[in-house]
Amino acid sequence: MKPTILLGRLALIAGVIFLIAAPAFLSLRGMQLTTEFMSLLVLAMMWNLLAGYADIVTVGQHAFVGIGAYAFFGFLVLLGVDPYLSVLLAGVVSLIFAIPVMGLIFRLRAGYLAVGSWVVAETLMLAAGKLSAFGGGSGKSMPVSFVKSFGASTPDRYANVYWLAFALLAAAFLSTWYLLRSRIGVGLTAMRDDEEGAGAIGVNLRRARVLCFLWVAPFLGMAGAIITMQKLRVAPPASFSILDWTVYIIFIVVIGGVGSFEGPIIGTIVFFLIREFLNDLGVWHLIILGVISIGVILVEPKGIWGLLRRFVPGDLIPVGHKPRR
Amino acid sequence: MLNLHALSKSFGALNVLSNLDLSVPQGEVLGIIGPNGAGKTTLFNLIAGVQTPSSGEILFEGKDLSRTKVWDRCRLGIARTYQVPKPFTNMSVFENVLAAGLHGGGQKMRDAAERAEEVLETVELAHRKNTPAGDLSLLDLKRLELAKALGSNPRMLLLDEIAGGLTDAECDSLLQIIGGVRDRGTTIVWIEHVIHALRRLADRIAVLHGGNIIVSGSPDEVLQNAHVKQVYLGVEG
Known part of the structure; x- marks a missing residue:
């Protein structure tokens, strides 16, 4: 491995x-x-x-x-x-x-x-x-x-x-x-x-x-x-609440990496870190969330996991299939 | 095996196919040629079920496919390749073919895995089976297109310009593989601009022009036909 x-x-x-x-x-x-x-x-x-x-x-x-x-x-x-x-x-x-x-x-x-x-x-x-x-x-x-x-x-x-x-x-x-x-x-x-x-x-x-x-x-x-x-x-x-149960969730999945098993896990961790450390900034916290998500999409549409995947040669949680021979 | 009766397809005022009749017997390799915009890919889209005809009927082994969805046509035994390959880029080469066996072929996981390995051997792609499909070269992508189509164990194969863009050596390699598929009794309908490829493998060539078949016959007959030379090859009689 x-x-x-x-x-x-x-x-x-x-x-x-x-x-x-x-x-x-x-x-x-x-x-x-x-x-x-x-x-x-x-x-x-x-x-x-x-x-x-x-x-x-x-x-x-x-x-x-x-x-x-x-x-x-x-x-x-x-x-x-x-x-x-x-x-x-x-x-x-x-x-x-x-x-x-x-x-x-x-x-x-x-x-x-x-x-x-x-x-x-x-x-x-x-x-x-x-x-x-x-x-x-x-x-x-x-x-x-x-x-x-x-x-x-x-x-x-x-x-x-x-x-x-x-x-x-x-x-x-x-x-x-x-x-x-x-x-x-x-x-x-x-x-x-x-x-x-x-x-x-x-x-x-x-x-x-x-x-x-x-x-x-x-x-x-x-x-x-x-x-x-x-x-x-x-x-x-x-x-x-559309903000809490849909908008934030879309943010989580998009920054973590849509279409992967690892993406939502990474996205949820990042979301909680941002929310806990930047919550005191009030409305700026939401602006920062938006800027981060746009930035991540521009750099790598597959999110943070897509970025990491350039250095990690496989899935952490394998869902794929390998040939027997 | 495949019978098209009075098949027409219009996009608004544009008639792409009009009253087209075509029969393809079991085991035949039928080449389809025609100038760009003649309706070749639309014809494939209608047979495969990606688009629905404006009128007419498509019979496959006697069954009317008018209301049959694209995935069910695949399960009935019609598989296709795309002119521009459509690999599942983030899946491995093996998984691309496995998916075809599991779904189009209706096989269980173990059988589909065995079938995928056999098919990858057939198309000479076994050495790249663990490679992500997005990393393949054009020739290998064409081989993968073929492997995905064969993965569902089809009785009829629709090849859409599979030899396009390849070097002579690459084309030759692919023709050997397609020849092997033909020898196993698979019916092939093949749109192609690479005429020497059709000349080598096709039993019959049909020329599509203006939404209908203007000439059909053996490769030599068709390619010597003055009308074909004029509308397709751009040379006078």
């Missing part, structure tokens, strides 16, 4: 060890940040699968995060369902919503699909604001009794939500890795490189797109549920 690949893989293993050991030594603030990191990484991996492989450049990802958030809140607070089961059910509801949304936006392509997905998300946000049981347009906080259902004390709650986010990230990572290693994944990777060429060798482009869209929806919904467990309230502009 080449030294640069070995180094990269050791860094990845160190990252996993950090995530497993973190609850033992991190402060509550550190736990909260790392939980948020894992949730955003799941969102980034999912957007990357859609935009980077299946050419579904959606700007409406926040719709499914919001649906997950509201579904979780509804099952837990309104129906009294167990909080962990509510997270799973939030994923199911998100999947169910994905079917009609897909039917609508898959009639469109490229930029029209992007705008269409955004319109659908904004419409769902406005619809959520009409739900009086969820506090209407101003939203609703979670009653303390329900907050205690996923942790009697604050440290317990932080730890439980942390492990839930860790489990979701592990599930998203391993299942998406398996998907990309499978027959379908080989077709998706071919689509990423040349869509018309992929169709010509028999890749069913329509089926691949449908599969990807339905694949990401439950993960987005469950991430929305975990984010709600941290924020302890639902409100249309926050739960369906």
